Amino acid sequence: MEYLLSLQNVDICREENVLFRDTSFTLHNGEFVYVIGKVGAGKSTLLKSLYCEIPIQKGEARLLDFDLRHIKRKQIPYLRRRLGIVFQDFQLLTDRSVYDNLAFVLKATGWKKKAEINLRIDNVLAQVDMQTKGYKMPHELSGGEQQRICIARALLNNPALILADEPTGNLDPETSSQIVQLLHDICREGTAVIMSTHNYNIVRSFPARVVKCENATLSDVGE
Numbered sequence: 441m442e443y444l445l446s447l448q449n450v451d452i453c454r455e456e457n458v459l460f461r462d463t464s465f466t467l468h469n470g471e472f473v474y475v476i477g478k479v480g481a482g483k484s485t486l487l488k489s490l491y492c493e494i495p496i497q498k499g500e501a502r503l504l505d506f507d508l509r510h511i512k513r514k515q516i517p518y519l520r521r522r523l524g525i526v527f528q529d530f531q532l533l534t535d536r537s538v539y540d541n542l543a544f545v546l547k548a549t550g551w552k553k554k555a556e557i558n559l560r561i562d563n564v565l566a567q568v569d570m571q572t573k574g575y576k577m578p579h580e581l582s583g584g585e586q587q588r589i590c591i592a593r594a595l596l597n598n599p600a601l602i603l604a605d606e607p608t609g610n611l612d613p614e615t616s617s618q619i620v621q622l623l624h625d626i627c628r629e630g631t632a633v634i635m636s637t638h639n640y641n642i643v644r645s646f647p648a649r650v651v652k653c654e655n656a657t658l659s660d661v662g663e
Contacts, residue, residue, distance in 0.1 A: 443502075444469045444601060444632050445490070450499030452482070452489050459485045461656040462499070467634065469600070472627040474643050475636040476661075477653030483636035486653065487603045490634075491523055492516045504600060521549050524594025524602040524631070528609040530586045532578040538565075538589050539574040545596050564592040568622060584615035591622060595631075602626065604635040608642065620646050 445467035452460040459482035467473060475483050488494040490503055492511060501508035506519045533541050542561045551557050565571045568588040578586055587607060594602050604623060608616035620635075620642050627633045637643065643650060650661045 442469070443467060444471070445503045446500070447496075448500040450501050451497040452485060452494065453497055454485055454494065458656055459653075460658070463657045464499075465651065465658045467601075467632060470627065470630050470632055472624060472633045472648040473635070474648055474650045475634060475653060475658075476638065476640070476643065476650060479638065481653035482656075483638075483653050484605050486658070487525075487605050487634065487636060490603060491520055491525060521597050522600055524591075524597075524599035526587070526590050526594050526602060526604040526607045528606040530578070530583075530590050530610075532586060532589060532593075534578050536577075537574065538570070538576050538578070538581075541578070541589065542574075542593055542596060545593055549597055560596060564595045567595060567626075568592045582615075583611050584618060587611065587615075587619050588622065591619070591626070595626070599631060601632045601634065604633060606636055606638070608637065608639060613641070616642060617645065624648070 443466045447463060447465045449462050449464055450460060451458060451462065475486060477483050485494055489496050492508065496509050504522055506515065511519065533544065539561060543557055546557050546560060561574065562571065565574055568591050570585065570588050570592060573581065573585065608619055611619060616639065623633050623635060624646055651658050652661050
């Protein structure tokens with residue numbers, strides 16, 4: 441079976457710390473996976489290695505059509521265009537509206553026609569139930585609304601995979617559940633999701649494959 445992501449016997453380090461040693465992991469198209477583990481176990485490092493912010497030192501690592509071990513710097517933007525990245529702290533541009541945040545990403549990734557940009561923004565805002573919020577500034581939105589906009593941003597270029605790094609870390613329990621439900625809905629439409637979390641209530645409430653970061657490796661802990 442074809443894998444969207446395949447890591448085979450990889451080592452991943454941050455400075456002198458080896459966070460993953462001789463680790464293997466595979467992800468199928470359209471699969472939802474939680475990555476759990478203690479603070480400092482390597483959850484964020486794993487996701488950062490997938491979008492080439494942290495290098496993979498050893499082993500074989502393929503994501504989509506890219507060899508992560510030997511990827512050239514000029515190829516990295518093309519990889520990232522095929523990924524959606526959702527951060528715990530939102531990382532919205534605070535000096536511009538929701539619409540302008542999304543338009544900025546589209547223009548930066550090669551979209552030029554205003555009508556197409558407008559249509560795509562309308563589509564992703566509708567997908568996250570924020571279609572009336574395009575004119576708002578980030579500070580005018582609640583935390584949950586800001587995270588919905590971040591998910592909309594991640595969807596702009598129809599990614600094959602969304603990497604969600606503790607996306608509920610700054611949200612209350614009810615809002616957290618809404619965000620995770622949204623990610624599961626997106627996954628059911630065909631986009632794979634890797635979500636790091638230390639919220640075991642969410643994992644129990646929205647079942648999916650669970651992989652644990654522990655002892656410098658990844659291991660499946662069931663569904």
